[in-house]
Amino acid sequence: MSTPKMTMAQAINAALRDAIAQDDSVVVFGEDVAQLGGVFRVTDGLHREFGESRVFDTPLAESGIVGMAVGMAMNGMRPVVEMQFDAFAYPAFEQIVSHVAKLGNRTRGKVRLPIVIRIPYAGGIGGVEHHCDSSEAYYAHTPGLTVVAPATNADAYGLLRAAIASPDPVVFLEPKKHYFAKEEVDVSVPVPPIGRAVVRRPGKDATLIAYGPSVPVALAAAAQAATEGRDLGVIDLRSIVPFDDETVCAEVRRTGRAVVVAEAPGFASVASEIAARVGERCFHHLEAPVRRVTGFDVPYPAPKLEHHFLPGVDRILDAVDTLQWEDAA
C-alpha cells in the first residue's frame, strides 16, 4: 500500500482529528475554525464531525481565546487554539507570557497547562502587511514555552500529536507557504519526540542549520552546492525550544563550518542564539566563524518586495563561500 500524499493543512487536520477522537479532553477553538474550517481550511470538517462542544468559534479576541484556554486547561481540558495569523496573535501576548508560560512555575507544578497555540507563520505567500511575521523569537525568549516549527508535512502531523500530548504549553508555528504543498505522510509512524532535531541531508563540508520554512530553502541550497562540488549537510531543528544542542554540535564538529538560515530579522534572533551556542560549544572544531543568513532588520516587506527579504539559495551559498575555504586547501 502506498503512503498517501497530503498537504500540510491536511496533515495538521488529520492530527487534530485523531487527537480529538482519541482524547475526550481535546478541544479546538478560535476564529472561523468551526463552520468555515479556518481561513486556511486547517480545521475543515472537524466541527461537522465532532460538534460544537469539541470544535467551536469564539468572539474575535485573541487574548480572550488564549486566556479562556488557560482556564479550560486548569479544569482538565487540552485546548488547541488557532491564532488566525502570526501578527494577529499579539493581543494574546500578555496571556501567553504572563500566564501560559508561567502558571506551572508559579504553582510549583501543581497546575500544568497542556495548551497548544497554533500559529500560521512566516512569509513567502505574498501576504499583505500583518500576515507574514516570523515571531518565534518572542516565544523562544519566554521560559516555560515549548516552541515547535515543522518543516515537513509528516512532521506537522507527528509534532502536533506530540504537542497536544505534552503536559506543557506549546507554540506551534505552521509555515504558511507549506499549507498547500503535497508530500507523503505516513500517520502510522511513531510520534517524534519534541526537542530532537533531524539531519535532513548529511554533508561533510559545512552544515546548514534551519527550521520551519527555511528547511526546504537550505536543502535547495545544498542540492545546488552539490553540483558545484561542495557537500553541505542540512539540519532541521523541528523544535526551537527545547533546543537540540547535541545533534547540532555533533554535525558542526564533524564539518567545522556552519551557516544558520532563518526568515526572521537577524538582530537578537533565534538564529543569533544558535550562532552563539555553536560558537561557544564548537569553537575548537570550527574552521570559520558561524554565519547567519536571515531576513533583514526591517518590517516584513510588501508582496512585490518580499523575495528581496527572504533568505534564498544564492544568499545562502554566498555565505557558504565566505567560510574561509582557502585555509582548508
Place this chain on the structure above:
Amino acid sequence: MSQLKAALTPARLLDESGRLVRGATAPDAETLLEGYRGLVFARRLNEQAGALVRQGRLAVYPSSRGQEACQVACASVLEEGDWLFPTYRDTAAIVARGVDPVEALTLLRGDWHCGYDPNEHKVAPQATPLATQLLHAVGVGHAARLKGENTVVMALCGDGATSEGDFHEACNFAAVFRVPVVFFVQNNKYAISVPLARQSVAPSLAAKAIGYGMPGIRVDGNDLPALEKVLGEAVARARAGEGPTLVEADTYRIDSHTNADDASRYRADDEVNDWLPRDPLLRVRTYLKAKGTLDDAREQEIADAAEEMAAAVRAGVGAETPVDPEEIFAHVYATPTPQLAEQRAVLRAELEEA
C-alpha cells in the same frame, strides 16, 4: 428600565446604623453571626499582615480594610466544588475560602509566587496583572459546562481593572457562551492613585453588563447580608445555567494601596473619614447586638479565635523556612529541558563553592 435601576441603585439590607432597611427581609441571624465571625477574622488578618510588613516580615501587603464584607461574602456564597479567582488585594477572601493564611501570604513573604495548591481549595493564584484572571475564570467555567459539571466560578477584580481589555473580553466571552461565572467588581474608588472618574464615565460599573447582555447588579459593598443575597442569587443563576452576572460593590479602600503607597498625595483625609462610619463590621455588630444574637460571651469567643489566628500567622510568617535556590529550575517545564539541567548544574556548582 428595572435593569438599569438594579445597575445604578445599590441594593441594601442593613443601613449604616445597623438597622434593617424598610421592606427588607431580615437575614437569618445565625448565618449573619457566622458572617460576623468572618468579618472579624478578615479585619484581624488585614491588621496583622500590615504589622508584619512594618516588621519587615512581609515585602508588601495590599490591604482590604474597609472591604471585608466583600471578602467574606464572595467566599461564603460558594459551594465546595466552586472556584474563586482572586487578585492581590483578596488575601482575606482566600483565607475565608479555607486556605491557610500563612500559605496565602507566601507570595508577599517572597518565598514563592504562590504558596497554596490551587486545586486543593479551588482558589486560583492571586492575579497581579489586572483583569487577566477573569478570562481564566471564564475558561474554568466553560470547561465545567462542557463536561456537565455543576461548578460556578467567582471572578474578582477592582474598579481599575474594568478599564482593561481583558475585562471586556471576559464579560463578552462569558455572556456569549453562557458561562457559569460571577464577575464581582469591588469598586473601592481608587486604582492606586487614579480615581474612578478617570476609569469610567459609565452610569455605574454594573451598568456595563447591559451592553454584554447580562444582568448587572449594584450592591452596598459594606453591607454583608446584602452582598450575600446579591452574590448568592448570581451564583444560583449561574448554577441554573442562566449564565454570568456582573456585580459591582460600592465600597472604599480605607488604607493606602499598599504600605509602599502614600494616599495623602491624592485624596483628602475628610474623604476617608466620611467612609469610616460605613464600616462593614460596625453595622453587623450593632444589628446582632440589638437582636440579642451576639452577646458578650460570643463576642469574646470570636475575638479570642481571631487572636489565635493572628498568633498563628505571626508564628508561621516569622518562622525561618529555608528556600531552595535550585527550585527556580524545577517547575518551569514538567520535564526540565537539557538547557535548564545544564544551568541548574552551574548554580549547584556555585553553591557548593560558596
